[in-house]
Amino acid sequence: ETGVTQTPRHLVMGMTNKKSLKCEQHLGHNAMYWYKQSAKKPLELMFVYSLEERVENNSVPSRFSPECPNSSHLFLHLHTLQPEDSALYLCASSQEETGASEQYFGPGTRLTVT
Amino acid sequence: AQSVTQPDIHITVSEGASLELRCNYSYGATPYLFWYVQSPGQGLQLLLKYFSGDTLVQGIKGFEAEFKRSQSSFNLRKPSVHWSDAAEYFCAVGALPTASKIIFGSGTRLSIRP
Numbered sequence A: 001e002t003g004v005t006q007t008p009r010h011l012v013m014g015m016t017n018k019k020s021l022k023c024e025q026h027l028g029h030n031a032m033y034w035y036k037q038s039a040k041k042p043l044e045l046m047f048v049y050s051l052e053e054r055v056e057n058n059s060v061p062s063r064f065s066p067e068c069p070n071s072s073h074l075f076l077h078l079h080t081l082q083p084e085d086s087a088l089y090l091c092a093s094s095q096e097e098t099g100a101s102e103q104y105f106g107p108g109t110r111l112t113v114t
Numbered sequence B: 001a002q003s004v005t006q007p008d009i010h011i012t013v014s015e016g017a018s019l020e021l022r023c024n025y026s027y028g029a030t031p032y033l034f035w036y037v038q039s040p041g042q043g044l045q046l047l048l049k050y051f052s053g054d055t056l057v058q059g060i061k062g063f064e065a066e067f068k069r070s071q072s073s074f075n076l077r078k079p080s081v082h083w084s085d086a087a088e089y090f091c092a093v094g095a096l097p098t099a100s101k102i103i104f105g106s107g108t109r110l111s112i113r114p
Helices: none
Strands: A002-008 A011-015 A016-026 A031-037 A042-048 A053-057 A064-070 A074-078 A087-094 A109-113 B004-005 B010-014 B018-021 B024-026 B031-036 B042-048 B057-060 B066-069 B073-079 B089-096 B108-114
Touching: A002 A087, A011 A016, A016 A031, A016 A087, A031 A074, A042 A064, A042 A074, A064 B042, A109 B057, B004 B089, B010 B018, B018 B108, B024 B073, B031 B066, B031 B073, B042 B057, B042 B073, B073 B089
Parallel strands: A011 A109, B010 B108
Antiparallel strands: A002 A016, A016 A074, A031 A042, A031 A087, A042 A053, A064 A074, A087 A109, B004 B024, B018 B073, B031 B042, B031 B089, B057 B066, B066 B073, B089 B108
Protein backbone atom coordinates (compact mmCIF):
# COMPACT_ATOMS: atom_id res chain seq x y z
CA GLU A 1 0.00 0.00 0.00
CA THR A 2 1.66 3.17 -1.17
CA GLY A 3 -0.80 5.62 0.31
CA VAL A 4 -1.81 6.99 -3.09
CA THR A 5 -5.10 5.83 -4.56
CA GLN A 6 -6.50 6.39 -8.03
CA THR A 7 -9.98 5.93 -9.43
CA PRO A 8 -11.12 4.54 -11.70
CA ARG A 9 -8.54 1.85 -12.40
CA HIS A 10 -9.80 1.36 -15.93
CA LEU A 11 -11.66 3.76 -18.20
CA VAL A 12 -12.91 3.43 -21.75
CA MET A 13 -14.21 6.59 -23.33
CA GLY A 14 -15.18 7.87 -26.72
CA MET A 15 -13.55 10.89 -28.27
CA THR A 16 -16.54 13.10 -27.50
CA ASN A 17 -16.89 12.10 -23.86
CA LYS A 18 -15.91 14.05 -20.78
CA LYS A 19 -14.50 12.14 -17.84
CA SER A 20 -12.32 12.77 -14.81
CA LEU A 21 -9.55 10.84 -13.13
CA LYS A 22 -9.20 11.13 -9.38
CA CYS A 23 -6.14 10.80 -7.19
CA GLU A 24 -5.94 10.94 -3.41
CA GLN A 25 -2.86 10.78 -1.23
CA HIS A 26 -2.94 9.86 2.44
CA LEU A 27 0.69 10.70 3.19
CA GLY A 28 0.49 14.36 4.15
CA HIS A 29 2.61 15.36 1.18
CA ASN A 30 2.79 18.86 -0.28
CA ALA A 31 3.33 18.02 -3.95
CA MET A 32 1.32 15.98 -6.43
CA TYR A 33 1.99 14.96 -10.01
CA TRP A 34 0.32 13.55 -13.11
CA TYR A 35 2.36 11.31 -15.42
CA LYS A 36 1.50 9.63 -18.69
CA GLN A 37 2.97 6.20 -19.35
CA SER A 38 2.71 4.91 -22.91
CA ALA A 39 4.08 1.67 -24.24
CA LYS A 40 7.76 1.84 -25.18
CA LYS A 41 8.10 5.48 -24.12
CA PRO A 42 9.64 7.03 -21.01
CA LEU A 43 7.41 8.32 -18.30
CA GLU A 44 6.12 11.76 -19.26
CA LEU A 45 5.57 14.35 -16.56
CA MET A 46 2.36 16.24 -17.34
CA PHE A 47 1.56 18.46 -14.38
CA VAL A 48 3.06 19.35 -11.03
CA TYR A 49 1.25 20.89 -8.09
CA SER A 50 2.89 22.24 -4.97
CA LEU A 51 0.68 23.33 -2.08
CA GLU A 52 -2.30 23.30 -4.45
CA GLU A 53 -0.67 25.63 -6.96
CA ARG A 54 0.30 24.41 -10.41
CA VAL A 55 4.03 24.85 -10.85
CA GLU A 56 4.61 22.92 -14.04
CA ASN A 57 2.69 22.28 -17.21
CA ASN A 58 4.82 20.41 -19.70
CA SER A 59 3.17 21.50 -22.95
CA VAL A 60 0.20 19.27 -22.37
CA PRO A 61 -2.74 19.69 -24.77
CA SER A 62 -5.66 21.65 -23.38
CA ARG A 63 -7.92 18.61 -23.64
CA PHE A 64 -6.25 17.62 -20.36
CA SER A 65 -7.22 19.90 -17.49
CA PRO A 66 -5.86 19.35 -13.97
CA GLU A 67 -7.43 20.46 -10.75
CA CYS A 68 -6.01 20.39 -7.23
CA PRO A 69 -8.67 21.49 -4.71
CA ASN A 70 -6.47 20.68 -1.70
CA SER A 71 -3.12 19.07 -1.00
CA SER A 72 -4.64 15.58 -0.75
CA HIS A 73 -6.66 15.48 -3.94
CA LEU A 74 -5.78 15.80 -7.59
CA PHE A 75 -8.03 15.47 -10.62
CA LEU A 76 -7.40 15.19 -14.31
CA HIS A 77 -10.38 16.28 -16.40
CA LEU A 78 -10.51 14.81 -19.87
CA HIS A 79 -12.49 15.99 -22.90
CA THR A 80 -12.40 15.37 -26.63
CA LEU A 81 -9.47 13.01 -26.34
CA GLN A 82 -7.70 11.33 -29.23
CA PRO A 83 -6.86 7.63 -29.61
CA GLU A 84 -3.17 8.44 -29.05
CA ASP A 85 -4.11 9.57 -25.54
CA SER A 86 -4.71 5.95 -24.59
CA ALA A 87 -2.15 5.17 -21.88
CA LEU A 88 -1.66 4.50 -18.21
CA TYR A 89 -2.06 7.71 -16.21
CA LEU A 90 -0.13 7.72 -12.98
CA CYS A 91 -0.54 10.02 -10.05
CA ALA A 92 2.28 10.55 -7.59
CA SER A 93 3.02 12.62 -4.53
CA SER A 94 6.11 13.72 -2.63
CA GLN A 95 6.85 15.53 0.58
CA GLU A 96 8.24 18.56 -1.22
CA GLU A 97 8.32 19.61 -4.86
CA THR A 98 12.03 19.17 -5.51
CA GLY A 99 14.26 17.03 -7.66
CA ALA A 100 15.53 15.36 -4.51
CA SER A 101 12.16 14.11 -3.33
CA GLU A 102 11.21 10.50 -3.68
CA GLN A 103 7.81 10.11 -5.22
CA TYR A 104 5.05 7.75 -4.20
CA PHE A 105 2.91 6.47 -7.03
CA GLY A 106 -0.65 5.31 -7.27
CA PRO A 107 -1.60 2.19 -9.25
CA GLY A 108 -2.68 4.21 -12.26
CA THR A 109 -5.75 4.52 -14.45
CA ARG A 110 -5.63 2.54 -17.69
CA LEU A 111 -7.35 4.81 -20.23
CA THR A 112 -8.55 3.62 -23.59
CA VAL A 113 -9.91 6.16 -26.05
CA THR A 114 -12.10 4.68 -28.77
CA ALA B 1 19.97 19.31 -18.33
CA GLN B 2 20.34 15.82 -16.99
CA SER B 3 19.56 12.60 -18.82
CA VAL B 4 19.38 8.93 -17.96
CA THR B 5 19.89 5.82 -20.06
CA GLN B 6 18.97 2.24 -19.37
CA PRO B 7 20.76 0.31 -22.11
CA ASP B 8 18.91 -2.98 -21.63
CA ILE B 9 15.29 -3.08 -22.73
CA HIS B 10 14.69 -6.66 -21.61
CA ILE B 11 16.71 -9.07 -19.48
CA THR B 12 15.97 -12.67 -18.61
CA VAL B 13 17.71 -14.40 -15.72
CA SER B 14 17.19 -17.74 -14.04
CA GLU B 15 15.64 -17.87 -10.61
CA GLY B 16 18.37 -17.86 -8.00
CA ALA B 17 20.88 -16.20 -10.31
CA SER B 18 22.42 -12.81 -9.67
CA LEU B 19 21.14 -9.69 -11.37
CA GLU B 20 22.60 -6.40 -12.48
CA LEU B 21 20.55 -3.72 -14.25
CA ARG B 22 22.46 -0.89 -15.80
CA CYS B 23 21.78 2.82 -15.49
CA ASN B 24 23.90 5.63 -16.87
CA TYR B 25 23.23 9.27 -16.25
CA SER B 26 24.47 12.60 -17.49
CA TYR B 27 24.60 15.56 -15.16
CA GLY B 28 27.17 18.20 -14.32
CA ALA B 29 26.90 17.94 -10.57
CA THR B 30 26.13 15.14 -8.15
CA PRO B 31 22.66 13.99 -9.03
CA TYR B 32 19.91 12.51 -6.95
CA LEU B 33 19.46 8.93 -8.15
CA PHE B 34 16.53 6.59 -7.73
CA TRP B 35 15.50 3.09 -8.70
CA TYR B 36 11.80 2.26 -8.96
CA VAL B 37 10.05 -1.02 -9.73
CA GLN B 38 6.71 -1.44 -11.47
CA SER B 39 4.85 -4.72 -11.31
CA PRO B 40 2.22 -5.43 -13.97
CA GLY B 41 -0.87 -3.29 -13.50
CA GLN B 42 0.70 -1.30 -10.69
CA GLY B 43 2.33 2.05 -10.13
CA LEU B 44 6.00 2.59 -9.45
CA GLN B 45 7.48 1.71 -6.07
CA LEU B 46 10.74 3.17 -4.80
CA LEU B 47 13.45 0.54 -4.29
CA LEU B 48 16.27 2.81 -3.18
CA LYS B 49 17.79 6.26 -3.59
CA TYR B 50 21.19 7.90 -3.49
CA PHE B 51 21.80 11.47 -2.45
CA SER B 52 25.30 11.54 -0.99
CA GLY B 53 27.64 9.65 1.28
CA ASP B 54 28.24 5.93 1.01
CA THR B 55 28.19 4.99 -2.66
CA LEU B 56 26.67 1.56 -1.98
CA VAL B 57 23.00 1.94 -1.18
CA GLN B 58 20.77 -0.73 0.28
CA GLY B 59 17.13 -0.85 -0.66
CA ILE B 60 14.04 -2.91 -0.12
CA LYS B 61 13.47 -6.48 -1.33
CA GLY B 62 17.19 -7.29 -1.12
CA PHE B 63 18.28 -4.83 -3.82
CA GLU B 64 21.33 -2.63 -3.72
CA ALA B 65 22.87 -0.09 -6.06
CA GLU B 66 26.30 1.42 -6.41
CA PHE B 67 27.00 4.99 -7.46
CA LYS B 68 30.14 5.27 -9.57
CA ARG B 69 30.91 8.87 -10.38
CA SER B 70 33.78 8.02 -12.71
CA GLN B 71 31.48 5.88 -14.85
CA SER B 72 28.34 8.01 -14.41
CA SER B 73 26.53 4.86 -13.43
CA PHE B 74 24.08 3.72 -10.80
CA ASN B 75 23.60 0.00 -11.43
CA LEU B 76 21.05 -2.04 -9.53
CA ARG B 77 22.04 -5.45 -8.20
CA LYS B 78 20.54 -8.41 -6.42
CA PRO B 79 22.54 -11.51 -5.47
CA SER B 80 19.71 -14.00 -6.01
CA VAL B 81 16.50 -13.21 -7.86
CA HIS B 82 13.09 -14.63 -7.07
CA TRP B 83 10.22 -15.20 -9.49
CA SER B 84 8.40 -12.31 -7.82
CA ASP B 85 11.13 -9.92 -9.01
CA ALA B 86 9.77 -10.10 -12.55
CA ALA B 87 8.75 -6.51 -13.27
CA GLU B 88 9.82 -3.32 -15.01
CA TYR B 89 12.64 -1.37 -13.39
CA PHE B 90 13.16 2.34 -13.84
CA CYS B 91 16.19 4.41 -13.01
CA ALA B 92 15.60 8.11 -12.41
CA VAL B 93 17.85 11.10 -11.95
CA GLY B 94 16.80 14.26 -10.19
CA ALA B 95 18.32 17.68 -9.79
CA LEU B 96 17.43 20.72 -7.80
CA PRO B 97 15.52 22.83 -7.57
CA THR B 98 12.25 21.43 -8.84
CA ALA B 99 10.65 18.06 -9.33
CA SER B 100 10.30 18.78 -13.00
CA LYS B 101 14.01 18.04 -13.12
CA ILE B 102 13.42 14.37 -12.36
CA ILE B 103 13.98 12.31 -15.49
CA PHE B 104 13.03 8.66 -15.76
CA GLY B 105 14.80 6.11 -17.92
CA SER B 106 12.91 4.03 -20.45
CA GLY B 107 12.92 1.04 -18.15
CA THR B 108 14.28 -2.50 -18.21
CA ARG B 109 11.86 -5.37 -18.21
CA LEU B 110 13.05 -8.29 -16.11
CA SER B 111 11.82 -11.81 -16.80
CA ILE B 112 12.66 -14.75 -14.56
CA ARG B 113 13.35 -18.17 -16.02
CA PRO B 114 12.09 -21.00 -13.74
